Amino acid sequence: GENVGLHLPTLSVQEGDNSIINCAYSNSASDYFIWYKQESGKGPQFIIDIRSNMDKRQGQRVTVLLNKTVKHLSLQIAATQPGDSAVYFCAENPATGFQKLVFGTGTRLLVSP
């Protein structure tokens, strides 16, 4: 089912490294995807989005790649900074007509100075 209660995987990087966070989504009909950053005790913060008719989208220091063939999404963060430390979630819009977002399990990013 959705959002199975798994322990969050962790990615540890050094400051200045590039980070790649991966997400496998479940619904091949999903037409819109968003990456969110969540700091402890706060709500999700929008990072970048991509529609299903695109393979790649770039923002400031971030890039999202979409591979619809294998239902895979990735977030690349360039020159990772300690302030990037947080939990990152991908979310998909399953195109059910209700416009809801379904969240992936999340990845904790730890950036060491």
Added chain:
Amino acid sequence: GAVVSQHPSRVICKSGTSVKIECRSLDFQATTMFWYRQFPKQSLMLMATSNEGSKATYEQGVEKDKFLINHASLTLSTLTVTSAHPEDSSFYICSARGSGQGSYGYTFGSGTRLTVV
């Protein structure tokens, strides 16, 4: 930018009592609001979707009589946890979409930490 205010940020209540959480869109009209629950070290789980003036649509497994959602205006939605029990302790987050946000704008509140003792 679009802002969603969620209140309270933290609440502690006794088992058996009810708690109301408010979610307000401050600078846009929220035609659709979503309520999520998040347990420690887990992802956000969608509880229900509400459209202004309509009954909420609940996700499978979510008790609609326990989690009452009201979306009576374009700027306010409330979630009431009725007869709360310790297992309802969680982080509750609202999200809103509306006019003026473009086709795909979702704005999240800052969350409410509910502790039932």
